[in-house]
Amino acid sequence: MQLQGSVGPQAQGTMAPQTPANFRQGAQGEIIVSEVHGKWYEQAYRGNLYSVGMTVTALAATTTTLTNTTTPIIGLWNPSTSTVNCVLSKAKLQIAVALAAAVAPGGWVWALSTGNTAITTGITPTNRKTLTAFGSQAKGFTIATPLTGLTNNLVIHCAAGFGTMVAAQTATATTIISGDCIEEFDGGLIVPPGGVIALLNTISTTTISVASMLMWEEVPV
Helix, strand or coil: CCCCCEECCCCCCCCCCCCCCCCEECCCCCEECCCCCCCCHHHHHCCCEEEEEEEEEECCHHHHCCCCCCCCCEEEECCCCCCEEEEEEEEEEEEEEECCCCCCCCCEEEEEECCCCCCCCCECCEECCCCCCCCCCCEEEECCCCCCCCCCCCEEEEECCCCCCCCCCCCCCCCCCCCCEEEECCCCCEECCCCEEEEEECCCCCCEEEEEEEEEEEEEC
8 A cells, every 4th residue: 555645735725633544745746844843843842852951160170080080061861760861952152252362172072881870960851832841851061060960971972063262362353153053863863771961162261261051851761
């Protein structure tokens, strides 16, 4: 049996809920779809979408380390007792302040760790439906929160999709325009129970400030 659709527009009008309808196809057999809502609306409406974020904050020297003293620029831990996968949706980073004689932060990288059962820190993520810090099985991390109790050291996985400074500032500060630095994961990276993901920079500096955000969907394992 083969499913078949109708080529071209179908009858106009309002269809009642639960009414069967043909799916549309183009002249070459491609399926034609239109979005009723925004990309993340359904998961947000179901209460499965969460995020953590940070206002303008200076980088810490510990954002370059890979141990339990590390304070991720932004990150999350999915506890080993969790019943969900944290499916990453997107991340955002802004280089917000450039000081005179500021030291370049190096590249931005994602670091990973698995099998973590004893982390005792973390902040409660915000639910993107209710706008409250409630309901997530994960813990969020920012520069203010170290990975205390990390069982296995972080390992640098890959470059993050953000631009960066390539040289130190001179004695006269030069404005940095970070642009719209967004990395779209679109479900292409999963943090399983026990997993940690952390955004780090690679050159120790405390003279650059950033703002950040990490968003994910929690899907039953």
